[in-house]
Amino acid sequence: MDTLSIWISxxxxxxxxxxxxxxxxxxxxxxxxSVIEIRKYNLRCWYINHSALLNSQHVPGIxxxxxxxxxxxxxxxxxxxxxxxxxxxxxxxxxxDGSTDDTLQKLIDEYELAESSYYYHEEIKTQPVKGIxxxxxxxxxxxxxxxxxxxKSKADASNAGINASSYPLFLCTDMDCILHKDTLIKMVRxxxxxxxRVIATGSVIRISNSCEVENGYLKKVKVPNKFLPLFQELxxxxxxxxxxxxxxxxxxxxxxxxxxxxxxxxxxxxxxGYDHKSFGEDMELIGRMRVWMEDHKEKYLVTYIPExxxxxxxxxxxxxxxxxxxxxxxxxxxxxxxHRKVFFNPKYKVFxxxxxxxxxxxxxxxxxxxAGGIIFYIYLAITGQITWIYALILLAFVYSFSxxxxxxxxxxxxxxxxxxxxxREVFKLCLAAIVEPFVYHPLVLFFSLRGNFYFFSNxxxxxxxxxxxxxxxxxxxxx
Amino acid sequence: MNQLNAVVNHNYPEIIRFAAFVAIISAILxxxxxxxxxxxxxIKKRRQKIxxxxxxxxxxxxxxxxxxxxxxxxxxxxxxxxxLSILDVLKNKNKIFRxxxxxxxxxxxxxxxxxVGRIVNATYSRLxxxxxxxxxxxxxxxxxxxxxxxxxxxxxxxMSLLEVYKLVNDKNQDVRVASYIALVRLRARDCFExxxxxxxxxxxxxxxxxxxxxxxxxxxxxxxFKTFLRSENRSLVLLGIKLIVDxxxxxxIQELLAVINAQDDFIRLRIIEALGALNAExxxxxxxxxxxxxxxxxxxxxxxxxGLIASGNSxxxxxxxxxxxxxxxxxxxxxxxITSHPPVxxxxxxxxxxxxxxxxxxxxNHFTEAxx
Amino acid sequence: MKNKVLIVDHELLINKLxxxxxxxxxxxxxxxxxxxxxxxxAQLKKYDIILADIMVPNIAGLELIAELKKTRxxxxxxxxxxxxxxSDELVVDVLEAGVKDYIxxxxxxNVVVAKLKQFILSDLTAA
Numbered sequence: 001m002d003t004l005s006i007w008i009s010x011x012x013x014x015x016x017x018x019x020x021x022x023x024x025x026x027x028x029x030x031x032x033x034s035v036i037e038i039r040k041y042n043l044r045c046w047y048i049n050h051s052a053l054l055n056s057q058h059v060p061g062i063x064x065x066x067x068x069x070x071x072x073x074x075x076x077x078x079x080x081x082x083x084x085x086x087x088x089x090x091x092x093x094x095x096x097d098g099s100t101d102d103t104l105q106k107l108i109d110e111y112e113l114a115e116s117s118y119y120y121h122e123e124i125k126t127q128p129v130k131g132i133x134x135x136x137x138x139x140x141x142x143x144x145x146x147x148x149x150x151x152k153s154k155a156d157a158s159n160a161g162i163n164a165s166s167y168p169l170f171l172c173t174d175m176d177c178i179l180h181k182d183t184l185i186k187m188v189r190x191x192x193x194x195x196x197r198v199i200a201t202g203s204v205i206r207i208s209n210s211c212e213v214e215n216g217y218l219k220k221v222k223v224p225n226k227f228l229p230l231f232q233e234l235x236x237x238x239x240x241x242x243x244x245x246x247x248x249x250x251x252x253x254x255x256x257x258x259x260x261x262x263x264x265x266x267x268x269x270x271x272x273g274y275d276h277k278s279f280g281e282d283m284e285l286i287g288r289m290r291v292w293m294e295d296h297k298e299k300y301l302v303t304y305i306p307e308x309x310x311x312x313x314x315x316x317x318x319x320x321x322x323x324x325x326x327x328x329x330x331x332x333x334x335x336x337x338x339h340r341k342v343f344f345n346p347k348y349k350v351f352x353x354x355x356x357x358x359x360x361x362x363x364x365x366x367x368x369x370x371a372g373g374i375i376f377y378i379y380l381a382i383t384g385q386i387t388w389i390y391a392l393i394l395l396a397f398v399y400s401f402s403x404x405x406x407x408x409x410x411x412x413x414x415x416x417x418x419x420x421x422x423x424r425e426v427f428k429l430c431l432a433a434i435v436e437p438f439v440y441h442p443l444v445l446f447f448s449l450r451g452n453f454y455f456f457s458n459x460x461x462x463x464x465x466x467x468x469x470x471x472x473x474x475x476x477x478x479x
Numbered sequence: 480m481n482q483l484n485a486v487v488n489h490n491y492p493e494i495i496r497f498a499a500f501v502a503i504i505s506a507i508l509x510x511x512x513x514x515x516x517x518x519x520x521x522i523k524k525r526r527q528k529i530x531x532x533x534x535x536x537x538x539x540x541x542x543x544x545x546x547x548x549x550x551x552x553x554x555x556x557x558x559x560x561x562x563l564s565i566l567d568v569l570k571n572k573n574k575i576f577r578x579x580x581x582x583x584x585x586x587x588x589x590x591x592x593x594x595v596g597r598i599v600n601a602t603y604s605r606l607x608x609x610x611x612x613x614x615x616x617x618x619x620x621x622x623x624x625x626x627x628x629x630x631x632x633x634x635x636x637x638m639s640l641l642e643v644y645k646l647v648n649d650k651n652q653d654v655r656v657a658s659y660i661a662l663v664r665l666r667a668r669d670c671f672e673x674x675x676x677x678x679x680x681x682x683x684x685x686x687x688x689x690x691x692x693x694x695x696x697x698x699x700x701x702x703x704f705k706t707f708l709r710s711e712n713r714s715l716v717l718l719g720i721k722l723i724v725d726x727x728x729x730x731x732i733q734e735l736l737a738v739i740n741a742q743d744d745f746i747r748l749r750i751i752e753a754l755g756a757l758n759a760e761x762x763x764x765x766x767x768x769x770x771x772x773x774x775x776x777x778x779x780x781x782x783x784x785x786g787l788i789a790s791g792n793s794x795x796x797x798x799x800x801x802x803x804x805x806x807x808x809x810x811x812x813x814x815x816x817i818t819s820h821p822p823v824x825x826x827x828x829x830x831x832x833x834x835x836x837x838x839x840x841x842x843x844n845h846f847t848e849a850x851x
Numbered sequence: 852m853k854n855k856v857l858i859v860d861h862e863l864l865i866n867k868l869x870x871x872x873x874x875x876x877x878x879x880x881x882x883x884x885x886x887x888x889x890x891x892x893a894q895l896k897k898y899d900i901i902l903a904d905i906m907v908p909n910i911a912g913l914e915l916i917a918e919l920k921k922t923r924x925x926x927x928x929x930x931x932x933x934x935x936x937x938s939d940e941l942v943v944d945v946l947e948a949g950v951k952d953y954i955x956x957x958x959x960x961n962v963v964v965a966k967l968k969q970f971i972l973s974d975l976t977a978a
Contacts (some may be wrong), residue, residue, distance in 0.1 A: 123807075
């Protein structure tokens, strides 16, 4: 008994300590890398003018793909926003994923659609397509509406959009996302600017819950008022501006969120499109594309833009939030499991040796280790073995460090482009950052444990089952 | 206090001391960062306020005293000097005012032609704002150099050509490309020659910027771009192809056919597309002969190009590929090629189709339907 | 009575430039910075001329022209397009959509003013 408890103490006191030091060190590295990258991006943006290209016919064409499932209320405004993006060569593909309301009828009426003999080539297998509609009015000639049977996943709908698309790049988005009008011209930049082949680009997603929106356009950006969205905003800023930006600098980005991502269609098709069985199809796709590129020994980049180009609504009720987080964790575990051969495989270079292990140890495993630590502490407290002053110092150590990282993320966001007009809004965010570890973090921790539990307990049973809910997957690194 | 002493006096284990140290540093950094956020906001707001004031004052003067003239001769020297002295006072107020004035004048110069444009230009040089652009050209920072180049080029400041030439060998490629564009915009006689000496690969983006710059310069003497096709730098070959297509330089067709064998897959694809866009009837037979040698993407491009040329000589060839090919991309391209011929061709082909040709039928319908 | 002009341009400076000049020329000027506010203004009152850049935020391009023509007061109002997009196809499309004239940016301020004045004059004589 004695040796066992000594061992456990050793593990928890020493190993966990070094583990957390390692996590902190990696965060610090990310902070530094990302600020270098943001600065570089800003300079290029300010001093190399992109407006000349708005008239160029040499830009690559883009297909904007947005699945719609029971979006009767938002679909008209949403399509309007997409049709008036600033870009010389693009089409908009709306995939009506077997809606049970009048989404399709609304589109037909508003945009004078008629069924056309558009040829649908099923390059990736999807649920059957019922019909393809185009507008009789030449004003809307960019619009294509696909009506298909429900595939119970965003992946299946997106795949149908990819099948119907006719341009070499496609932008994947959601009907409930509000895109900045310069989204395409800004996102396409890495594709034409980098000399290595770019296979995907992502950008910052922000939260629209409390923003003033008019006819589908963003009028004023505000920090969310409600409890859950407020903390999610913090989480998004941290994940997008610190994490993603830094990873893209070393070409180790593993996740381009479903809300906004521009992809090279050829590579996506070679990799097999979205996996409709996945719980985190956006991350899974990037993983598969990377594996495909590495297996074929082709050089490639996955890039990232530190600009907020997409606003989305996030769950404000605990029930939906819980479901979303549980699913994310499950999707993460599932994706890591599917691509397990990459783990510390030198063949996959940065992806195999750095990104993938990072996700395993610091994203997927962190909540489990944290929970273990807490349980151990409770055990120590009950058995009276705790030195309270040490515990307090350790707590202060973890707490102040994590607040610092979040506050720095807020600063980076200010550097990358002030989104909020009022000082008060930023102050609110800073306050939220200070209380976050105590009020919001435990929730995230709990739901990610639950996701892991689901993953391990009924992995085989539940593999293919998936229900579609109001808030779709826009994933953020969970920390 | 005792406890703090304990930490300092090394009574605690190393780990704990380290943790305490990090905690304190992080807390300090956190407060500093918050301070920076707010100070940064205050400074930026203040700068924006001054900027707004500057913009308004300058705009008002311009609107009252410059934008009202129908022609240069309307404005008397006395009036102009008076306007200039008002603007001069504004310019010398502070750095933000000066920057704002440069920005606004450059902006209006870019957006306005005709006499008002000329008056704006005169104002710019008489206020001696040129020298600030020139100073930027000499800066060690790449982004200031490109900004200076943009200003010089937009103000059509031919006097600064010598300074621009100094940057064509800059070690930063973005600066070099900006200097090529400036040379083009200023209509330097040897601008294309200078550009063709670029050794590093130009990105697609830089090529597009150059094409836009060339295309939007009025009165530029356009050479034949076929010399670009023999360049060792493959990105210059690509640039040459784009320009040949944009300027419809039909005399380059023979040269395109002559160099096609020496190139990689991607450039060959671009040449094939260019031949189609140029309606190069004389290239048809060599396109057909190439077909077997090319990868799938290029095969598809050959079919599309033959469709664009639509001379009628390749109908049988296209139709054969359309019926026999297995690859969807090829069938689709062939269908597109068939339908870009006069409607009767598509009609005939459609009549030939059997039950098993569902894909072909669908595609012909797809391309002949007006809505698509 | 002063002739009323609606200027639609997302670039504030162009907007101000046109406003100051046209006001001097005796027009009454309203401004809009994007498609939606342009439409809202056009729904509220009748203009004699609409001078619009069609590359504006939210509702843009041919769609903007179509929507302007659907408004109750301004279905007959002549639209002058002032924009930087100048591919032949687009100019043709825009003219076919029923606009009065197409002026390419960069533009001559005097030419724009002359065109508007000329139109008002010919309109008066026609009526």
